[in-house]
Amino acid sequence: MSGANKSKRAAAAPALARQVKTTMPDHTVKAFTEELDGLQHEVARMGGLAETALNEALAAFSRRDTTLAQAVIERDGKIDAAQRDIEKRAVKLFALRQPMANDLRMVLTGWRIAGELERIGDLAKNIAKRSLILNQAEPIQLTKSIDRMGRIASSHLKQVLDAYSNRDVQAAVGVWYGDEDIDAHYNSLFRELLTYMMEDPRMISSSAHLLFIAKNVERIGDHCTNIAEYIHYLVTGEDIARERPKADSAAPDDQ
Template structure:
């Protein structure tokens, strides 16, 4: 191989390493942001909530870096086969992770509002749901970096449990509000937080599907029906929470 050819290969390898480092950093930030948002809700911590909202800018910045690097690699390197699938999978994964950051930021906004209201015991239900979603996010990012299809499928299947918890919590919160009108405002914030968690679970599931396609070269068959809480939905938190920060999530 000529000296020029060696240089091109080395530069290509370096770009792959940089892309992997960026998506790793982005995933770690999203995991940290979600954990902090849940802690801000549980502890009624306004300062921590403010930190979560600020951290979202870092995630957005890394996504832009990934976009630029992917465009460069596609234009200059013309990757094929496994390389192309990895690059495109990373691009799609970064978009999903960015949405996770948006939802964590929205939870932090709700945590700030909740910190100024009477304590409601139903935050424990949110904490249980949050712990499951946290585990899903961590596992799916590990699966992405390891190319672990089996772990990705496990995450994909566990989303059904998140949907079930959301539906149960939704009903419980509505009952709580009907029993005492004073609970309406704090429980509404908790409803939005629960919906944000449910959507984060959806994005973790999307990443699992991306992993399956990247490794296996085919789509993950949708053999798991999506739990439907639409009969109980009285509002769409996307319209309220995401605003100018993101487009409306089409959901699953």
Template sequence: MAQGQDHTLKAFDQDIVTLRGLISQMGGMAEEAIEQAMRALQRGDAELAAEVKAADAKIDAIEAEVERMAVRTIALRAPMANDLREVVAALKIAGVVERIGDYAKNIAKRVPQIESEHRIEPISILPAMAKMAAEMVHDVLDAFAARDAHAALSICERDDALDDFYDSIFRTLVTHMVENPKTISQVAHLLFVAKNLERIGDHATNVAEMVYFAATGTRMADREKAHG
């Protein structure tokens, strides 16, 4: 019996390693999608934007693989407590990373609609916000791989800075639009891009909360109050 349990534990550990690897792969692709979408936006590169949109299908496919594997692991290994939290976290995190990829794709979709000949100056401040959001995604998935509750907490704190950045960009863009009514259409698209970046940060925070719970068995204190 003990030998059978040992085999099950080893098989479970291998499943977890595989799940983490798949989520890491998804995360890397989502990060790259954010960076490429912003590069396409800066350059007015419709071809690169199309590549970002096409690559999103690969992220979706890996999420489906994570879902299949997580369900199979729960059914075959019957994990308990800590182990079950880890599998459920992997399942949920894959869904969130897939949505992050969707936000990058949504940014890429705007690229052909933004005038490339008369690009407005505020577009130059969006890449810094995108870098901050992409770093949050990268770091929270590192925290998941390391089961690092402390790192997960620090990522949640960074979301406030990203929200402040969004508020600043929002004001800058609206001011520009009021002073230059001919740019309304371009500004509307850029406001949409900024909002997508802000939502990526929110999703990274959601992942951080899942990582914290998976690692500790308790929920983060005061996050609801902070956002409520």
């Protein structure tokens, strides 16, 4: 995704979230609105950082690009710093403004989404770290399966970030349902890797790293689904009243 499009996304979120408090003085209303806008702008900006980290980590893995993997690891601190800034902004809004109704949901979901994005950044960093280890070994054919998983996860992240900026419940729910696709890919790959390790014990170490990378991608899909649920709550004021879809699992749940 281009930098221009990410800037548009960051600018779009605040514009869709203004609510005037007629019981407040004008200067207080303006300050409150600016603080809400600032929070949402930072969430959108952080989303762009997480999106870049994921895409570059997946590219580093696929291309066996050591330099790019190291860059992903080094830049993770920017995502952590953005999460801390959003947390401070949210705490300040809770303490000084006591938001209610829609505004309360804006602050709460912004804070929660930032937490999900921080975890996505950590998982992208872990993918990059394991890629560095795999770069020292012979390539494994099953990396193509992880590439496919990664493309789905990356698409889901882009969709939920756009849905947040546009307050698009339908798009968010689409991602929520689509998490089953990532789970199905992970379960299939888990079985393939187990077979691969049993057939050639020399590949156990590399296959284990591949399995962890696949699990990281699967977890990123879960975090995108969490964000989709927060968007649904932000816009409607209600939780998604259905059980989260999951593919039948052949792999152990270590969550």
